[in-house]
Amino acid sequence: MKLTALLEDLEYTCCQGDENAEVTDVVYDSRKVQKGSLFLCIRGAVVDGHTFVPDVVKKGAGVLVVEEKVEAPEHVTVILVKDTRYAMACISAAYFGHPARRLKTIGVTGTKGKTTTTYMVKSILENAGYRVGLIGTIEAIVGDKVIPAVNTTPESYVIQKYFKEMADAGCDCVVMEVSSQALMLHRTAGFEFDFGIFTNIEPDHIGPNEHRDFQHYLECKSMLLRQCKVGIVNRDDKHFEQIIKGHTCALETFGFSEKADLRAEDAKLVSGKGWLGIDYQVRGMMNFQVEIDIPGKFSIYNSLTAIAICRHFKVSEKDIVNALRVAKVKGRIEMIKVSDEFTLMIDYAHNAMALESLLTTLREYHPHRLVCLFGCGGNRSKLRRYEMGETSGRLADLTIITSDNPRYEKPQAIIDDIKVGISKTDGKYIEIADRKEAIAYAIHHGEPGDIIILAGKGHEDYQEIEGKKYPMDERVLIADILAGR
Numbered sequence: 252m253k254l255t256a257l258l259e260d261l262e263y264t265c266c267q268g269d270e271n272a273e274v275t276d277v278v279y280d281s282r283k284v285q286k287g288s289l290f291l292c293i294r295g296a297v298v299d300g301h302t303f304v305p306d307v308v309k310k311g312a313g314v315l316v317v318e319e320k321v322e323a324p325e326h327v328t329v330i331l332v333k334d335t336r337y338a339m340a341c342i343s344a345a346y347f348g349h350p351a352r353r354l355k356t357i358g359v360t361g362t363k364g365k366t367t368t369t370y371m372v373k374s375i376l377e378n379a380g381y382r383v384g385l386i387g388t389i390e391a392i393v394g395d396k397v398i399p400a401v402n403t404t405p406e407s408y409v410i411q412k413y414f415k416e417m418a419d420a421g422c423d424c425v426v427m428e429v430s431s432q433a434l435m436l437h438r439t440a441g442f443e444f445d446f447g448i449f450t451n452i453e454p455d456h457i458g459p460n461e462h463r464d465f466q467h468y469l470e471c472k473s474m475l476l477r478q479c480k481v482g483i484v485n486r487d488d489k490h491f492e493q494i495i496k497g498h499t500c501a502l503e504t505f506g507f508s509e510k511a512d513l514r515a516e517d518a519k520l521v522s523g524k525g526w527l528g529i530d531y532q533v534r535g536m537m538n539f540q541v542e543i544d545i546p547g548k549f550s551i552y553n554s555l556t557a558i559a560i561c562r563h564f565k566v567s568e569k570d571i572v573n574a575l576r577v578a579k580v581k582g583r584i585e586m587i588k589v590s591d592e593f594t595l596m597i598d599y600a601h602n603a604m605a606l607e608s609l610l611t612t613l614r615e616y617h618p619h620r621l622v623c624l625f626g627c628g629g630n631r632s633k634l635r636r637y638e639m640g641e642t643s644g645r646l647a648d649l650t651i652i653t654s655d656n657p658r659y660e661k662p663q664a665i666i667d668d669i670k671v672g673i674s675k676t677d678g679k680y681i682e683i684a685d686r687k688e689a690i691a692y693a694i695h696h697g698e699p700g701d702i703i704i705l706a707g708k709g710h711e712d713y714q715e716i717e718g719k720k721y722p723m724d725e726r727v728l729i730a731d732i733l734a735g736r
């Protein structure tokens with residue numbers, strides 16, 4: 252491919268060499284460079300890609316894309332740009348033939364609800380006959396292929412590669428999670444989303460290598476509304492005005508607010524034998540009733556968001572209702588039927604904020620007891636242990652403290668830290684270090700009307716102990732327990 256074709260959407264200076272050079276492939280990891288590669292020098296959190304220039308030149312790289320002048324032999328073309336991450340997005344889009352132009356692209360950002368919403372959208376659109384690709388925290392679904400995820404939003408090169416594979420596999424659209432990191436690091440540059448969704452925002456991801464403060468986090472997330480044609484935003488979010496500041500897209504809103512274009516009204520929390528759900532009326536741009544077997548007020552927001560998106564795909568009200576009735580998201584308030592007497596669910600809540608929102612919403616169902624089982628990861632901040640302990644102690648009637656990826660730490664040491672948090676409350680607790688035994692205890696001691704939450708693992712299917720990942724899927728553990736194994 253000609254270099255000029257790859258640079259068509261970029262401002263750059265050609266410092267040396269030939270702008271018409273032939274490029275064999277586009278690479279941002281020196282270990283993958285071959286003869287004729289275009290190598291992008293990315294300044295990372297760990298290492299500066301510019302330091303690999305001598306190495307990649309030796310391997311035969313023909314073009315270097317850089318943010319600062321570098322020493323290179325005359326036959327190597329050097330392209331200077333302001334930001335190599337942004338350049339990577341544009342070059343990758345051109346390299347893969349602008350695959351986003353062959354797809355309807357839906358990007359979902361927000362502190363909470365991204366994963367849940369993307370799966371709901373996929374479920375509704377597929378039920379209506381669309382072929383849908385997905386990119387998110389759990390996995391990427393590219394045609395028939397499922398690829399486990401490393402990041403919520405992969406590097407721009409990977410996004411463009413997945414888009415091409417999706418379009419080639421006959422997908423009509425892609426729904427993807429867009430993290431604030433991704434927006435900040437231009438992973439989703441190089442194309443314009445057809446729809447940009449903003450679920451909500453609360454302080455999160457603030458710290459080294461993430462965002463310096465809440466304002467920065469909000470500004471990065473809001474960038475999505477300058478990278479999409481239609482923005483769909485939560486009208487109830489208390490930061491609404493700041494979120495939409497500077498948007499360049501057409502705007503639609505959803506929420507409970509009378510000002511929202513698509514509204515939820517007459518919301519009810521409903522429950523039956525061993526299950527919980529929600530029921531509400533959609534009003535405004537559409538009018539119909541929704542019933543979903545996924546609990547919690549936030550499920551109203553997530554489903555309303557999904558409806559607001561799918562409205563643009565001309566999905567009938569009947570198809571939306573039917574798809575939502577059966578929608579399930581792995582490890583996101585996923586109910587597992589073990590009894591007619593009480594409700595058991597698996598949820599990914601693995602920090603105090605998520606646990607607080609989960610337990611608060613489940614309290615609204617007035618359970619006989621709210622039982623919360625969780626552990627905390629080893630070799631990670633102890634703060635989370637104290638905070639989760641305190642949250643569960645305050646909001647659950649019984650906490651079962653157990654293990655969750657102890658890594659190199661002793662499970663009991665982590666449990667002791669969690670107890671420090673719980674002891675600030677008068678919450679009751681028991682400790683059972685072995686997670687399977689802890690789950691068995693929860694099931695065997697379930698009382699009528701209880702809601703039991705297995706928190707923290709969600710979709711994960713392993714337990715990390717002393718540097719090794721051991722298979723451990725809570726669905727399998729539950730089946731084994733029920734079968735007496």
Ligand SMILES: CC(=O)N[C@H]1[C@@H](OP(=O)(O)OP(=O)(O)OC[C@H]2O[C@@H](n3ccc(=O)[nH]c3=O)[C@H](O)[C@@H]2O)O[C@H](CO)[C@@H](O)[C@@H]1O[C@H](C)C(=O)N[C@@H](C)C(=O)N[C@H](CCC(=O)O)C(=O)O
Nearest residue numbers: 279280281293294295296297298300402403404406430432
């Ligand atoms: C801070 C950050 O964004 N890190 C990501 C990034 O690493 P980095 O750019 O810092 O890479 P680096 O290791 O310093 O290397 C710099 C450059 O040198 C290259 N290199 C490196 C070594 C070498 O021998 N040769 C070489 O050429 C690298 O390929 C890279 O291009 O590029 C890596 C590969 O593309 C990512 O896996 C990695 O994400 C890590 C795993 C991560 O956890 N990132 C977090 C902050 C993140 O992105 N989180 C968000 C938010 C989640 C949420 O909202 O819930 C997400 O989207 O996942």
Ligand SMILES: Nc1ncnc2c1ncn2[C@@H]1O[C@H](COP(=O)(O)OP(=O)(O)OP(=O)(O)O)[C@@H](O)[C@H]1O
Nearest residue numbers: 362363364365366367549552583584599600608609
């Ligand atoms: N709209 C929402 N508002 C508040 N909490 C939510 C919402 N949706 C889901 N949750 C809670 O947060 C947890 C994470 O939800 P989800 O994975 O959909 O969000 P996410 O934005 O992808 O988050 P993360 O980036 O942490 O994976 C759920 O298991 C649930 O407990």
